[in-house]
Amino acid sequence: MSVTNAQLSTSAVALAAGLSESWAWKARDEGVLVEPHFEDAIVALRVYAFVSQIVWPGSRRPRSARHPLELWQSSAVDAARQAVDDPLTTRETALWVLEDSVYLVTTPAERAAFDLKHLEGRAAFRIPIGLWICELPDAIEDLPRRRRNRTLTRASV
Numbered sequence: 146m147s148v149t150n151a152q153l154s155t156s157a158v159a160l161a162a163g164l165s166e167s168w169a170w171k172a173r174d175e176g177v178l179v180e181p182h183f184e185d186a187i188v189a190l191r192v193y194a195f196v197s198q199i200v201w202p203g204s205r206r207p208r209s210a211r212h213p214l215e216l217w218q219s220s221a222v223d224a225a226r227q228a229v230d231d232p233l234t235t236r237e238t239a240l241w242v243l244e245d246s247v248y249l250v251t252t253p254a255e256r257a258a259f260d261l262k263h264l265e266g267r268a269a270f271r272i273p274i275g276l277w278i279c280e281l282p283d284a285i286e287d288l289p290r291r292r293r294n295r296t297l298t299r300a301s302v
Contacts, residue, residue: 151285153182161284162190171197175214177222184281185229191277192225192240193218195270201244202268221247225274229281238275243267251275 153161155178159169169190172178177193178186196218200206214222221242228234228249238251241259244267250259263269 161187185226189226240272240274242270
C-alpha cells in the first residue's frame with residue numbers, strides 16, 4: 146500500500162502527521178525516526194506520539210520524567226511502519242495495543258477472533274492505522290513544496 150518513494154524532511158514528516166516538530170525531534174532522539182524519511186515515517190510518528198502517552202491502569206508515570214520506549218511501544222511503531230507497505234493493509238486495518246503486545250487486524254473475522262481471544266477484561270487501544278495510511282497521499286500532496294526533498298528515493302537508498 147506504499148504511496149510514494151520520495152524522501153521527506155523531518156519537519157515534513159511532522160507536518161504530514163499533523164503533529165508539532167517537537168514530536169519529530171523527540172522521535173528522532175528515541176531512534177523512532179531515522180533518516181532518510183519516507184511515508185512510513187509519517188505513520189510511525191503518529192503511532193509513536195499516541196503510544197508514548199499511554200499510561201496503563203495501575204501504572205504510575207510522572208509526567209515530568211523522561212520515559213524511554215518500552216518494548217510494546219517499539220513493537221507498535223514497527224508494526225505500523227510495516228503495515229504501510231503490506232499489501233494486506235486496507236482502510237479497515239487497525240493496530241490493537243495491549244500492555245504486553247500489539248496486533249494488526251483487518252477483516253471483521255480477525256476483529257471478532259481478536260476480541261474473543263485477547264480482550265476479555267483487558268484494557269486496549271485501537272489505532273486506525275489503515276485509515277491513516279489511506280490518508281497519506283493527501284497528507285504528502287498538501288505539504289508545501291519546500292518541505293519535500295525529492296532528490297533521493299527509497300529505491301536509491
